[in-house]
Amino acid sequence: MTTVFNVEYAAKKIIEAFPDSVAVVVKVAVVVNSNSLYQVAEFLKDTSGFEFDYLNNLTAVDYIDYFEVVYNLNSLEHNHSLVLKTRCYDRNRPVVPSVISLWRAADYQEREIYDLMGITFEGHPNLKRLLLWEGFMGHPLRRDYL
Amino acid sequence: MAIKTEPFILNMGPQHPSTHGVFRMKVTLDGEVVVDVEPVIGYLHRGIEKLAEGRTYTQNIPFTDRLDYLASMTNNFAYVLAVEKLAGIKVPERVEYLRIIVAEMMRISSHLMAVGFFLNDLGAMMTPMLYMFREREKLLDLFDMVCGQRLTYNYMRIGGVSQDIPDDFLPALKRFVAEMPGFIDEYDQLLAENEILLVRTKGVGVLPKDLAINIAASGPVLRASGVDWDIRRDDTYSIYDRFDFDIPIGNVGDCYDRYWVRMQEMSQSIRILEQAIAQLPEGKVCADVPQLLRPPIGEVYGHIEAPKGELGFYLVSDNSISPYRFHIRPPTLINLTALKDMVIGWKVADLIITFGSMDVCLGEIDR
Numbered sequence: 001m002t003t004v005f006n007v008e009y010a011a012k013k014i015i016e017a018f019p020d021s022v023a024v025v026v027k028v029a030v031v032v033n034s035n036s037l038y039q040v041a042e043f044l045k046d047t048s049g050f051e052f053d054y055l056n057n058l059t060a061v062d063y064i065d066y067f068e069v070v071y072n073l074n075s076l077e078h079n080h081s082l083v084l085k086t087r088c089y090d091r092n093r094p095v096v097p098s099v100i101s102l103w104r105a106a107d108y109q110e111r112e113i114y115d116l117m118g119i120t121f122e123g124h125p126n127l128k129r130l131l132l133w134e135g136f137m138g139h140p141l142r143r144d145y146l
Numbered sequence: 147m148a149i150k151t152e153p154f155i156l157n158m159g160p161q162h163p164s165t166h167g168v169f170r171m172k173v174t175l176d177g178e179v180v181v182d183v184e185p186v187i188g189y190l191h192r193g194i195e196k197l198a199e200g201r202t203y204t205q206n207i208p209f210t211d212r213l214d215y216l217a218s219m220t221n222n223f224a225y226v227l228a229v230e231k232l233a234g235i236k237v238p239e240r241v242e243y244l245r246i247i248v249a250e251m252m253r254i255s256s257h258l259m260a261v262g263f264f265l266n267d268l269g270a271m272m273t274p275m276l277y278m279f280r281e282r283e284k285l286l287d288l289f290d291m292v293c294g295q296r297l298t299y300n301y302m303r304i305g306g307v308s309q310d311i312p313d314d315f316l317p318a319l320k321r322f323v324a325e326m327p328g329f330i331d332e333y334d335q336l337l338a339e340n341e342i343l344l345v346r347t348k349g350v351g352v353l354p355k356d357l358a359i360n361i362a363a364s365g366p367v368l369r370a371s372g373v374d375w376d377i378r379r380d381d382t383y384s385i386y387d388r389f390d391f392d393i394p395i396g397n398v399g400d401c402y403d404r405y406w407v408r409m410q411e412m413s414q415s416i417r418i419l420e421q422a423i424a425q426l427p428e429g430k431v432c433a434d435v436p437q438l439l440r441p442p443i444g445e446v447y448g449h450i451e452a453p454k455g456e457l458g459f460y461l462v463s464d465n466s467i468s469p470y471r472f473h474i475r476p477p478t479l480i481n482l483t484a485l486k487d488m489v490i491g492w493k494v495a496d497l498i499i500t501f502g503s504m505d506v507c508l509g510e511i512d513r
Contacts, residue, residue: 002381028445055362057447057458059473070460072447076359076375083447105362107483116195131188131512140196 002074005082010050017043029070029083037086038097038123044073044084045102051075052082055103058110060117062143067094067119088119098123116141153181156494160189164267164498167508171497178493183486187479190512198472203229203304203439206472211298213457213474214510216259219252219289220452222302227383228448228459229304233441240429241306242385247319247422248292248301250415254326255285256453257366257408257415260505264405265337267502268346274336281329284322291315304439306432316423323419330413338409347401351488351500354399361483365455366407367504371399377451388425389418401503408505438467445471454478454505474513478506 011025014032021036032040044052052073061068071084088094098121100106110121111130118139121127129136138145159170168189174182194213198206210221223245230237262278286296291312293301301308337343353363358371368375376393378386394410396403441463449458455477462471481504489497 053359056449056456057460057473057475059460059471059475061445061462061471072458072460076373079380103362104357104360104483105480107361108479129188131191133188140193 001079003080005050005080007082010044010082013047013050014040014043017047023087026085029085031068031085031087034069034086034088034096037084038099038102041071041084041099041102044082050082051077053077055099055105056081058106058113060113060119060141062117062141064143065089067091067117069096069113069119071099094119095122097121098127100124115139118142151176159186164502165508166263166502166506169506169508169511171501173494173497175494180489180492180494180497183489183497185482185485187508187511190508192513194513195472195474198469200468202467203441203469204437206469207302207304208298208300211300212509213476213513214256214452214454214478214507215297216507217252217256217453218297218299219248219301220256220450221457222299223249223384224448224450224452224457225459226302226304227450228446228461229439229441231448232444232446232461232463233304233439235305235433235435237305237433238430239427241431241433243422243426244307244311244431245302246384246386246389247419247426248289248299250418250422251285251288251319253415253453254412255282256505257412258282258285260366260453261333261405261408264401264499264502264505265343267498268343270343274333277329277333277336281326288315288319288322291318303432303435305435306430310431316426319419320423323416323423326416327413330409330416333409338406343405344402346496346499347405347503349398349400349402350492350496351401351503352399353484353488357484357487358399361480363455363481363484364477365451365453365481366404366411367455367481367484369394370396370403370407372397377449377456381449383448383450389421391415391418401499404503404505440465440467449475452477454507454510455481474510476510476513478504479511482506482511 011030015022021032023031023033044050052075054074054076056074057072059070066087066089069086074081113119115129154175156173159165160168170186172184194209210225211218213221258278262275265274293299353371355371358368391414394407396407443465445462447460449456458475460473461469464470489500
């Protein structure tokens with residue numbers, strides 16, 4: 001059975017390594033600032049005790065005030081899981097760093113979020129629409145798309 | 147004097163018999179050798195995630211049938227488990243068993259199709275596939291008895307299943323379970339030692355272990371690469387911890403290992419079915435759940451080991467009757483990330499079988 005990694009403990013360790021990186025700790029997840037997301041993700045992947053080598057799921061939610069990008073991480077070695085999140089408040093130009101160089105699993109999933117939610121992943125080598133066609137106007141999974 | 151050559155771009159699909167649906171590959175070739183592959187998808191995109199935001203939790207169950215349409219039952223299963231986790235619903239004992247029985251039947255059916263089409267791609271036109279279809283037909287008849295459908299079942303409900311099994315179901319299933327190991331032996335005799343199958347698949351389309359983890363491959367594709375990971379055991383859901391079964395692991399990660407893992411998993415599913423039938427208790431087939439469910443505010447990621455890999459649902463509830471966000475994690479889309487690495491340097495015919503061995507379903511990739 002996969003154990004859920006203690007969110008408080010994870011947040012404490014992340015703050016020790018990168019002060020000012022954690023925005024808020026919610027019940028189920030650590031929310032980090034988008035400009036330190038890559039460093040935190042790298043830290044979670046490579047530090048012993050965490051070793052989140054498997055990116056289960058990557059998705060985004062539109063909460064109208066902000067977009068939330070959700071990373072469901074898993075460690076096959078320790079069999080524990082953690083939810084990492086980041087938020088972007090700029091509706092016109094939401095930008096999040098790409099984690100494709102850490103987990104290539106992010107490749108299609110970041111393209112899908114870019115396509116349907118309109119979030120740009122900085123550093124993605126091939127960021128273009130995945131499901132909809134080139135030239136499609138708008139991003140359908142946004143709440144204000146009708 | 148060397149002859150000057152230049153790369154050639156070949157467009158395969160969307161309408162192509164080996165692409166298992168409407169899938170397009172932009173293949174760059176040097177002679178017959180693959181230099182680059184770029185999958186182009188979205189021809190079957192129906193916007194299920196957006197549609198689901200406007201319907202109630204129960205109304206979304208039929209959508210899940212139309213993801214991986216060769217394994218509808220496990221799609222239902224993944225979705226209802228996620229909703230039950232979100233709303234904190236406990237289901238009756240009989241339901242747990244019925245769900246596992248149909249889910250394991252579905253796994254056998256899906257793997258039969260995967261192996262059958264894989265051999266079809268290899269050039270064993272139709273003959274092995276029709277052997278597989280012979281057994282799949284019996285399974286479809288059983289599903290028909292359970293819920294009146296052969297492909298899109300819509301059998302599971304939040305808190306239970308739509309109806310109890312009819313009286314003649316269990317005897318028919320017992321007959322199937324008793325016969326199936328004989329049929330698997332028959333396939334093995336036809337295929338496992340077949341010289342052409344071995345030459346075409348051994349060492350072809352290798353997915354190394356590290357890469358398999360890095361791209362978050364799942365299901366038989368991950369296990370064929372030698373990673374001992376099965377969500378049924380490692381993140382147990384429902385009552386899988388009560389059953390005794392082995393998890394077959396490949397060692398190279400080539401096309402043969404992926405084929406072999408699927409064949410072994412069918413035998414293991416039979417073992418689970420035997421145990422589940424023996425233990426099946428009497429009782430209610432649906433918990434008391436309000437007709438119009440309003441889960442508390444929150445979010446959940448629920449995942450199961452579907453026949454093709456880790457099928458996950460990420461649901462966000464705002465305490466209304468429909469999900470605020472409904473995200474599907476399709477296993478085969480994410481497995482496809484590695485396609486390019488697996489086929490570069492191989493010939494076009496090997497591209498076809500490598501793609502076939504990954505067992506993709508476009509209904510799920512495009513959603």
